[in-house]
Amino acid sequence: MAAIAGGEDSTRERICAAALTCVARWGIAKTTLEDVAKEAGCGRATIYRTFRGGKAEVLAAVVTTESDRFRRAVDGAVGAAGNDLEDVVVAGVVAAARFLDGHTALRFLLAHEPDAVLPWVTFRGLRPLFDAVGQYAHPHLARFLPDPEQRARAVEWLARVVLTYVLNPADGVDLTDEADARHLLRTFVLPGITPRTQEPSHVLHQR
Structure with a gap:
């Protein structure tokens, strides 16, 4: 059998x-x-x-199958990132961006059959997408963000960053590049999700 x-x-x-x-x-x-x-x-x-x-x-x-592959790629990167919130967030975003950017079928559909993809990643399709991302992102963020509402907000912001990059790539911003991703997240995202009692690691390192 x-x-x-x-x-x-x-x-x-x-x-x-x-x-x-x-x-x-x-x-x-x-x-x-x-x-x-x-x-x-x-x-x-x-x-x-x-x-x-x-x-x-x-x-x-x-x-x-592809959703499972995506989750494993992100989980693997985040799991190897260590115990620093910034490193974990950067690793997750870079892994997600690299997977999606290198996904030939997804890129073809976005270019030639956007109607097959966009309903799932825009407007009403966003909430189920955020919920799905949250199912595997929350455990990784829980040790840094114990407040469930704050954690959910962080997941949504990070997912929006990746989606914006995938759907509308911007000149000068490459989320598949760790340095670019770190600069963007450190400047615009991490200040909004870091607990007030916890300063970002790069600030602590500068002291």
Whole structure:
């Protein structure tokens, strides 16, 4: 049974990877299950056995897979950042920006099918997005920001910074560059989320 389950997982992963490649190449609207099957090296019947909901279910699985990859990338960077709030925030923002900036499928959709992405990252789509980010960001920030409301506000500000960069890149600001990100966050964001009894690390180091 374990071997069968492992085989099913492998098939799912292969199909999801193939679908992601196709979306990065043609977009969502033009990607067909025939394209995905060819890229995955399997037949359409295999896709329908694995994803009974067809294309919609495949795409939903891709979103879940990529969301998990994003979370792992950010978690790994933040976990290695140490015990300084500024370092943790910078590491998380840089990791998020690098993942999104280097995501070929996302960049294609933003350029050619923005309607497939923008509803999820603007207006009414923002609250569910902030809630989702908060689920894995709150544990990392809790040791620095014990107040839940302050922590939620910090998560929202940081998410907005990353989204603004991804959707509207600004000349002279590169959040994938640690020095640029640190300067931006230290200047405009950290003063608003640092507890009043706790000065930013760079101020303490200057004394």
